Amino acid sequence: MAKQKKTDPRSSIRPTVAPHPARPTSLQAKAEAAAQSPKPGFSHLRITLWLPLVLLAVLIAFSFGFRNGFVDWDDSEYVFGNPYVLQPTGEHIRTLLQSVVALNYHPLTMVSLAGNSAWFGPGATSFIVTNTLIHLLNTVLVFGLAYQLSRQNQWVGLFVAALWGLHPMHVESVIWVSERKDVLYTLFFLSACLTYLRYRKTGTRSWLLSTFLLFVLACLSKAMAVVLPLVLLLLDYWESEKPGVQGWRKPSVWLEKLPFFGVAVFVGLVATNVQAGGDFHGWLLRIAEKKDAVGQEPFAARWLVYGSYGFMMYLIKLVAPFRLSAFYPYPENVRNIEPQHWLGPVVFLLVSGFALWHFFTAQKKSSRLVAFGLGFFLITIVLVLQFMTVGAAIMADRYSYLSYFGLLFLLVYGLFLYTEHSGSGQQFATSTLAAFAVLFFYLTTQQVQVWKNTETLWTNALRYYPDNDQMREGLGDYYGKQNRIDEAMQQFQAAVANGSARYHCYEGLGNVYGLKNDFPKALEMYDQALRMDSTKSDVYYNRGLTYNKVNRFSEALRDFNKALALVPEKDTVVLTARGFTYLQLKQYRESVSDYNRFLQYKPDDATAWHNRGVSRYYLGDRAGALADIRRAVALKPDYTEAQNNLRQLEQASQ
Template identity: 30%
Template sequence: MKGGRLDRLSDWLVALLVAEVVVIAFFPAFRAGFVSWDDDTYFLNNPYYRGLGPAQLRWMFTVTSGHYMPLTWLTHGLDYVLWGMRPAGYHVMNVVLHALAAAAAYVVALRVLAAAVAPEPLGARRLAAAVAALLFAVHPLRVESVAWITERRDVLCGLFFLLAVVCYLRAVEGDTRPRRGWYWSAVALAALALLSKAMAVTLPLVLLLLDVYPFRRLGPWRWTRRDVWLEKIPFFVLSAAAAVMAIVAQRSVGTLSDLRALGVFERLGLAAYGLVFYADKTLVPFRLAPLYEAPYDYTTLTAWFAGSAVVVVAAAVALVRVRRRWPGVVAAAAAFVVMLLPVLGLVHFGLHVAADRNTYFAGLAPAMLAGGVVLRGLRGASSPGAARATGAVALAVVVVLAALTWRQSTVWHDSRTLWDHALRVSPSSIAHAKVGVLLDEEGRTEEAIVHFREAVRLNPDNAYAHNNWGIALGSVWRFDEAIAHFEAALVVKPTYAEAQQNLALTRLRLTNPLGYLEAQRAKRESLVRGRAQ
């Protein structure tokens, strides 16, 4: 009993150490602010989430602004109660949630490695599990999800996702009849994950993969185990409901691409490209950007799509050939693909072909595989010195990744650092438009116009760039040109309310200057009232 209690205490201490390393790696985020990449829409210009009263709660559970995520909104309401509009508190919450997710990943790794690798000294397993958790948690690809306030939904969903896995593994421990308390706790945590973000829809598939390997509850001659399949029904029902809500939410903001805009072959090519892109960035996490923008014409990516498809097919064939020799590699690859399925473009939405945040869940798979490699290296070491060298190399990789994460976190300090970095590593129409807005706000209108012109050259259908180019032109009394750009924005996006208002005000300014001044005064008063509320 005493030994068991000591082991549990040791596990808690290692989990705490993992969480502390995560906090250190993301320390620059504590000094960051809101950025002009959805933070302005979700927080600075949104009074509805501010508080935890009946009106705010009603809004949180009914709004579908791109994502259905009432639990995430609840945490932001708590942010406002605790911190007001001070961004530091929002960032603290993001980092703390991610640190807790890292600790949960450590617990999952302990159990997965115990089942995957022959019995090892507990100390070696703890080291390998800690390495796995940290390779997941301090990888630079996690920065977007953690250092960007808007992406709270990733870290909150990820925490509940991992806790659901922990409870599920406890429920089916020993491959006996599932323990009801742990099982229904896993189902409840799955529901909480889905109420944070729909990315957790892959959870039942991940649980089935774990049943196959390393826990071998399913497999050759065991595929027909009804109990294993039946226990997944609540998870699949929850995931199906969340998937429907996710599609409704994306459709509500007009970001869901239909088959006329993006055909089946383009979607398959995009999925293959995404798999190769995410695998590459996992292994070589450099030149990370806040936006990898979709091209104006997808035919420009045909060669990339074809090449990626060849790589994916070749990798799949290789995995089939080694499935018996290296089942852990096959299981990790399958989990990587499964957890990326919602964001590979088969159901396409948004302005991007890929995003760092999309790897928040999928990053667990290669991290667990790496933990297994470390544990096998420790087991196969020919001497204590070789074992220490294996551990030292693993920890050195963690330190390098943590340093890269620290550096990447500084990119998200403010809007200027974010979009200047985006232009350096992945120039895009949106990035040029964002920099143009920042320059125009500083009074550097001619420089701003240069960026708006480039934004429209890269994507003639960038309504945001047209609208803000029109604002810049209006500020230097080039009203006819401004009107042309407001009209261009509305051709692309007829429901663009800001462009409609700017067009009306600019025409009024030309035809009735006094009426324009009165309209501007009313607009300012409305803004003041909104901020006061």
């Protein structure tokens, strides 16, 4: 055996040569290596150009809606008819933090709207611009999430961001002021996804804590955020080095998410209660009339058919976003399912089964991509598919806002993986996606005009659903408020002629007949509205006003009392009318009491000062009467009746 040569350790030290990168040993490894390295056309220098251009395109597209106004569909409850938002005092902010608005508990959304009002005034523009700026931030987050999930592929990140940011289905979430909750919760939701990815990469617990805090903020913005824990599990699935669901076998994966699931369950219980018109066992306040969001139809097999049909339409409108409407009503007769609606369950079961099959059997990246993309879409939209009927719409554009990320990521990244080894294929993919981005840009500039005002909103919807009574009701209300009485009557009459079961169509007709001084017909319509729904404060109030017009003051008083009993918060509206009724009934002390309370809210109302003065005169308080009527004349110098009464009082006191 040869003797091994003894060497000096120091003589073995040699300068090292940088090793060649390890070569991929399989097609899958090559794909991953290719995905991780930037494409030649999208270097770091170029990305600083292309991403701002995408954001500029999004800003320009939505800027066509900056001059839009409010629409009379929830915007009154959220902003222009909500004194807590229009006058954001400290006390009002505290009220907003515990209030149910439009059957939703989303205090952070309401505080953000109050902030808009405090900083920029009550006009619609600042609210729409703020929504758009949040949408721009969300587009950046979509880029960041797609970029990270695609192994830092800039091409994928850019096109997912461009298509998501410009998609016309998202106009409703951005331009409709009431949908501040949509853009705001998505901001926190996407941020939570990114911080969670950071936590997975570094293992630093502070990133997990940040994810949890962002989740809470998302839930306080909109209850739909409760699905985030499931999305975090989906991110674990996507990022895991082990195939299938093997990465979920670690107890730590589930233990770290228990606080998330706890918050989700609690928020879900609150949301379910308030959607049914509750106040969560007295913990919350309702600052608007009680409504019921959970409908009674359809039920039994129909919930599957219509929920699935809506699901199918979201898939179709992803690539063909035409015939967009603010409202997609159920068929006129929900008891008879139309043939085309049976496609819904077929598509839903096929897509869900396809996603689940890939989810449990995935070995390749393409299969995991299918499972992730479809899984993200299903998780984030399943709560608003009409399997449990909420409202009267079969679907809504706004529900696609966050959920479309999953589908767009699937399509764009899938297209990249399919064409990455073909130069011509890559060019074709780039051209195709760019063409879709241009199409979406154009359609968005058109769709924002639909939300210009209430008239354009419902006129557009009636193009596709001309027999829908809810749309005609909304359009009739708008015309009435614009003093376009004949047009309002035409809309309400058309709804009633179609057999409308909506009480407000009859109330609207009552209002129109009242404006035309046809008080008997107005009372007939109000009676019919209350036969259909006897819980509506507004109808009692409007009927009370009509009773006053025909000198039926006792009946008017009964209606005003009923209106206040149903919604005590309406005292700012009802008190002045009831005070006048008390005055006519010669119940002067009660009249003065109502006007005292009313003037605390509206101290510049000349009529209230005058009528209180008259009541005080009949109570023998001539000095008080003189002071009140003088105040009325000071506030309204051309107030003839007040001037005459003031002259008589001054002459009598001389």
